[in-house]
Amino acid sequence: MIGTLVVARRELSGLFMAPFTWIVLLVVLFINGLLFSSFIYQTQGNVTASLSESMTGPSFWLWMIFLPALLSMRLVAEESRSGTLEYLLTAPVSDAAVVVGKFLAATGFLALLWSSTLIYAVTxxxxxxxxxxxxxxxxxxxxxxxxxxxxxxxxxxxxxxxTPLLAAFLSMVSCLMWLAIPFLASSVMAYLVPLLTSTAAEQAALVGRMGSVVASMDALRHFSRSFQMGVLDTAEIIFFLTWISFFLFLTARSIEARRWRG
Amino acid sequence: MIEVAHLTRRYGSLLAVDDLSFEVGRGEVVGFLGPNGAGKTTTIRILAGYLAATKAERLVVAGHDVQRDSMGVRRSIGYLPESVPLYPELRVEEMMRFQGRLHRMERQVMRRRIPEVLERVGVQDRGKQLVGTLSRGLKQRVGLAVALLPDPEVLVLDEPTSGLDPIQRGEVRDLIHSLADDRTVLLSSHILAEVESVAPRVIILHEGRKVADGKPAELAASLGGGGHVAVEVMGAASAEDMATLIGSLPGVDSVATGDRVGIHQSFQVRGEGDLREDIGALAMTQTWALRELSWQRPTLEQLFTRLVTGRGLEDLDGPASSGAAAAPSPMLEAEPVDLPAAAPVLAAGLELSSGPAESSAPPLGTPGNAGSKIIYSLNPFDRGASRDLSKPVSVDAPPEAVSGEPEPSDGDGDGESAS
Amino acid sequence: MSGSHGNVGGLSRAGIGAQVLVTAVLALTALLLVNWLVARPGLRHRFDLTSASSNTLSTATLGVLERLESDIQVDILYRDMNAPLTALGQEVIVRADKLLVLMEEAAGGRLAIQVVDTADQEAWTLRQQELRLRGYENGLIVSSGERREFLALSGDLAVFDMGNPVPETYIPPRIQQFDAERAIVGAILDVTEGAERHVYFTYGFGELDALDAVENSGLGLLSEELEGDGLRVHRWNFLEDGPLPDDCAAVAVIGPQVGWPEDMYAEVVEYVEAGGRLLVAAETVPELLRKSDVPDLLAHFGLEVSEGRVMHPLLDRRTGIVVQGQQECEVHVVTGDLMSRHPILSALRGAGGSFSVPIAHRVQVGVQPPDGVAQALLRSSPESWLDAPPCDRRYDAQLDGTFKSFPLAATVQRPPMVDVEAPKGLEAVPEVRIVALGSEAMLTNAALQNPTFRSADVLRAAFNWLLDREHRITVPPRDPDLRFLPRERPESAVLVIRVAQYYLPLAALLASLLVWLRRTRGSQRVALKTSRLEESDG
Incomplete structure (x- = not known):
């Protein structure tokens, strides 16, 4: 636990010492500022709508595709290349602490970025x-x-x-895929369902069942049905927490696999 | 402090470490020697807990089982990887503090210990500097400081001098020397002189296997006996006659007839004690024109070369590691032409005479075409293991000859790298 | 040192891969299980953080949604409204959408939401035709199978206050009341209630035939329109069919020419008094009208129907003066200003439409019900006169009185006039609703076929209003909770925009420069010093 915090603290301060991070911060703040101004203008000063659009609109999801990829590229792939990952992985902290520490640092950075909306709200x-x-x-x-x-x-x-660039690209694609699950699933279903079923009723039932499975993975939907509306829903919080833990678990396993792969 | 028994590590189908066993006692300084790809880094990474062993019967560092109590090992080991991974955006002091925090050091202890360690490695005035702006040598020192901060019982250094210029290399070497007093040090290098000068004990790895283990002097002795006298003369008699004459001297065990270059004939004389005076006297009496008369002690370089070129490897493996009596030297049986790498190892300081007319002549012992500048690398490992070590390498200028003994100065010792 | 010691590496790469895969699958299973578990209604808790609780449905709504037995579809029709309501209209539709999402969650799959793509002109037109909508109306369509109800954005979902557009005393428009939840729940109840709704047309006493789609005087086209709205049309004759069936949703009496048997009359009155719905249209011919029970029936509920018919003279096209002694006109064109503010006509009024009423008697309110509302529905033009029977269509100043506007139809809405059982649970509250039309002719095939009359929409609206039920559900109207920057101070928006667009990025830039300076300056100074040292060392 202490190890996690030590790693998280260093990663976060390391982020703020790198020009890369500041450039990202500036670009995001600038574009978000422009967008927010246009929301204010468009909605004729509707406070709730402007804030909601700024925090949860398409721009947010677009950032969600790029920023985590850039951050994780910096925190994992670049360190793996420069060897500092070797330093961390031979330091007396567990792999999980390293992974969670880096995760906390990146998420903390994004949290700080999104708190710019809170500044808008204060204004x-x-x-x-x-x-x-x-x-x-x-x-x-x-x-x-x-x-x-x-x-x-x-x-x-x-x-x-x-390879940092490849890592960033992979991250971006996987984030995009995760967002696009509903679209991908529906196109796959449109192709598969006629092959699997014969009657229209069966088809409808299958589509419905698969649709509910897909909907349960749809982060956009989970978000829009709770936080976006201003509702704290235990099930939605746990949805996000469990998936985060799952991916972090896989990340730790993947790093552990490096010890075997070499 | 370090016990390794039957360690095996594979990368897929590649066998990187093959059934390696060795022990390092408390306070010992051991050098891991071998060409790139010999398995040094893999072994060290396994000991540091970065890589997992494919198979190991026993793997204990500082009393902790590497495979079961990796955290215990990591806490009591100071490990410096070859790449010297430091965060470039941090200041030296910040880097040290981070290391301290990772090792759960008390704040007060850290405050006392950081300047202490920085002073120890000689970078006390660099505490505020960004790691990214440090020179390679300073970075290496800071890396050492980071590794030393938690006062580890065992220090594991992977290629601590790679990428340094000769002066920095000397500094780092001295540093390791000074550290070796109170802790166990395991360091790896593909440069023989490094290890020879720092580590009283050397473990030679080749293709994942241990091929030799012992003190450099012992190893040399076990391979080449007491050395030999190299003679180059010009005489009226035939080579055979000259060899017979030399062989008749008291104390001479054997005489190997070497190449004939121009009018000079070379011989390698083995026997008890220093035979140079006797041979010199013989030359005087026979009116041979003596061009060289030198005492040649086999160095680890030669040993190395022989080990990794595969010749004599079978003979050397067992006896050398067990420290048993010297096996018959392969050099004696071999035709001199078959041992080209050994031939150019000349001690320049012991050259007796060199006429002005001959000073521009190509070095002696060069087989075949005397005009060509084909020589054999003195340091078979500095260009990577992919190179075929049995083949000659062309360089622009003949390198300085190497011999640890006649010229003890550090400056000369560094000069051997053909960089 | 035994062989058993530390032999972890016995696994091959494939083995390790399989191990990782298995653990990953196990973790995934656990994850899905946990997620399924926490989504169970008992374990799931939602905390509404909004100050107006805009994300919490009322208990009545939840009750309705939990008991849903048929599938409900809600179509959202929305196009940007004209200024100054653009922003407010958007706000209302966004809120309604949020409410629908909440309802969808609560309904457990019974409720589906579809946003009609209004940008797709073809699909939009098609959907409008399916829904029998005219014009571009914003709102929701709540449908269950073939039964649907339209909730207008302005009126049903929210009530707008237009404010004051005069620049000097400008008051911005605002949402007075946000009623979407109540409206949607009411509509859901309406469309799901019972199986089918039956309208009984009295028959056999000179009434027009509800099933005759051929003759000009038939009502077949009207019946078809009603069937399209999910109503079942029947003919009913007391003598042949006995009392009104229990499933009777409304009785229509279209132009009887002779009196009913006494018990038939009693049956109808009894039905309406207990909270029934009645549509009456008077026979055209005064003598026949007098013979029928219609005047008595209407009088019983406080309405009066004249024997004479309302006419309006043709005007001199050039002078605009009434040309007396000429052929008079009996087709009343009812434009917006002649329609009353009644739900039946509100949509038509709003769309600026008009329709024609041919050959009509005057129907006026005689006695206002003490606990309800009786009102005229539509009027003739102010130049009309009432032609006294026997309707010679000639203006006679002594007989026919002065020119004025006459009511041509009226409605009554009041509680039951006899004691009835109080409604239980979600049952509708019984209520008497009567629509009395002065003209039977506007319901005939001939009128519906005439493209200039456009009476079908009004008649459908009249039937829909008749059949509409008030549900006793207490869904409180929502606090609009509007948060706008003060319009009277434009500088406030300027400040916000400045902060978002300039100050914040600028602050970040400054912070980055500060960090950069602090990180490099200290380092460089020392670096200079030591490099000199290094030189001297060398």
């Missing part, structure tokens, strides 16, 4: 349009969980190769 409050604070913070909490999930996916993809 709105000051400017005379008080936001619904508890709901806004609930949504912010949700964005952190989503970031965590995507960082975990990105880290898993990043451990599979020590």
């Amino acid at each position: 709105l409050d000051y400017a005379g349009g008080p936001p619904d604070w508890s709901a806004v913070i609930g949504t912010w909490f949700g964005t952190i969980l989503v970031s965590g999930l995507f960082v975990a996916i990105g880290m898993l993809a990043s451990t599979l190769t020590s």
Whole structure:
């Protein structure tokens, strides 16, 4: 536990010492700022809608594809290449502590990034349009969980190769895939279902059943049905936490496999 | 402190470490020697807990089983990988503090220990500098400091001098020397001189197997006996006659007839004690023009070369590691032409005469075409193991000859790298 | 040192791979199990963080959704509304959508939401035709099988306050009330209730034939329209069929020409008094109308029907003066200003439509019910006059009175007039609803076939209003909880935009420069010093 925190602290401070991170931070803040201004303008000053669009709109999901990939590339693949991963993996901390520490650092960075919306909210409050604070913070909490999930996916993809660019690409593709599960599944189903069933009723039943399975994996849906609306739902929180743990577990196993692969 | 018994490690179908066994006692400094790909780094990584062993009967470091109590090993070992992995964005002090935190050191202990260790490795004034801006040699020192911070019982250094210039190399070597007083050190190198100068004991690895283990001097003795006298003369008599004459001297055991280069004939004389005076006197009486008369002690280089070129490997493996009586030297049986690598090892300082007319002549002992600058690398491992060691390598200038004994100065010792 | 010691590496690569795979599969299984478990209703807890509890459904709604037995589909029709309601309309539809998502969760798969793509003109038109909608109406369609109900965005889902558009005293429009939950639940109850709804047309006493689609005087086309709305049309004659069946949702009396048997009249009155629904249309011919029970029936519920018919003269096209003594016109074109503010006509009024009522008697409110509302539904033009019987269609100032606007139809809405059992659970509250039309002609095939009359929509709306049930569910209207930047202070938005667009990125830039300076400066100074040292060392 202490090891995890030590690693997390170093990774996070290391992130803020690298120009790369600041460039990412600046780009995201600048674009988000532009978008937020346009939301304010479009909605004629609707506080709730602007904040919600800024925190949960398409731009958020677009960032979710790129940022975790870049971060995990930095935290795993680049370190693996420069050898500092070897240093960490021979230090008296467990693999799990290293993985979780890096995960916490990346997620913490994203959490900090998303808290820029909280600054927008403070400004709105000051400017005379008080936001619904508890709901806004609930949504912010949700964005952190989503970031965590995507960082975990990105880290898993990043451990599979020590070429940073390839790792970033792999992470991006896996994050995109995770987001695109519903679309992929529906296209696959459209192709497969007629082969598996004969009657229309069977088809409908199969589509329905598979649809519910797919929906249970759909992060977008889980997010939009709870945090995005300003609801804390135990089932949704556990959905994100369990998937994060699962991917971190796989990441730790993948790093352990390096000890065998060499 | 380190016990390894029947360690095997495979990378897929590649056998990197093959049934390796050795022990390192408390306070010992042991050098791991071998060409790249011999399994040094793999063994060290397994000991440090970075890689898993495919199979091992016993793997104990500082009293902790590597395979069961990896954390215990990691806590009591100071490990410096070859790449010297330090975070470039951190300051030296921050890097040290991070290491301290990873080792759960108390804050006060760290505050006291960090300057201490930095001073020990001689970078006390670099505490505020970013690691990324350090020179390679300083980085190596900082890496050592990081490894030393938790005061480990065992220090494991993988190629601590690779990538350094000769001066830095000397510094690091001295540093290791000074560290070796109070802890067990296992270091690896593919450069013989490094190991020879630091480690009283050397373990030679080749293709994942231990081929020799012992003190450098013992190893040399066990291979080449007491050395030989190299003679190059110009005389009226035939080579056979000259050999017979030399062989008739008291104390001479054998005379091997070497090449004839131009008008000079070379011989290798073995026997008891230093025969140079006797041979010199003989030359005087026979009015041979003496061109060389030198005492040649076999170095580890030669030993190495012979081991890794496969010749004499079977003979050397058993007796050398057990420290038993010297086996018959392969050099004696071999035709001199078959041992080209040994031939150019000349002690320049012992050259007796070299006329001005001959000073520009190609080095003696060069087989075949005297005009060509084909020589044999003195350091068979510095270009990587992929090179065929039995083949000559062309270099621009003839390198300085190496001999640990006649020239003890460090500066000369560093000069052997043909970089 | 025994052989058993530390022989972990006995596994091959494939073995390790398989081991990792197995553990991964096990972990995945555990994960899915945990997720399934925590999604069970008993273990799942939702905490609504919004200050207006906009994500919490009322218990009544949850009750309705849990007891759903048939599948419900909700179509969302939305196009941006015109200024100044654009932002508010968006807000309402977004909120309604959120509510629907909550309802979908609560309904356990019984409720499906579909957003109609209004950008796809073809699909949109098609869907409108399916739903028998006219014009571009924003709102929701709640349907169950063939039965559907439309909830207009403005009116049903939310009530807008238009504010004051005058620049000097500008008050922005706002959402006065957000009623989507109640509206949606009511619609769900309406469309799921019972199996089919039956309308009984009295027959055999000179009434128009509800099943005759051929003759001009038949009602077959109207019946078809009603069937399209999910209603079943029957003919009913007390003598042949006995009392009204229990499943009777409404009785329609279209132009009887002779009196009913006494018990038939009693049956109808009794049915309506207990909370029944009645549509009456008067026979055209005054003598026949007098013979029928229609005037008595209407009088019983406080309405009066004249024997004479309302006419309006043709005007001189050039002067606009009434040309007396000429052929008069009996087709009343009812435009928006002649329609009352009644739910039956609100959609038509809103769309700026009109329709025609041919040959109509005056139907006016005689006695206001003490605990309900009786009101005129539509009027004739102000130049109309009432032609006294026997309807010679000639204006006679002494007989026919002055020119004015006459009501041509009326409605009554009141609680049951006799004691009835109180509704239980989610049953609808019984209520008397009557639509009295002065003209039977507007219901005939001839009128429905005439493209200029456009009376079908009004008649459908009238039947839908008649059959609509008030449900006793207490879904409180929602706090609109609107959060807007103050419009009267535009500088507030400017501040927010400045912070988001400039100050925050600028602050980050400054922070990065600060970090960069701090990280490099200290290092370089020392580096200079030591490099000099290094030189001297060398």
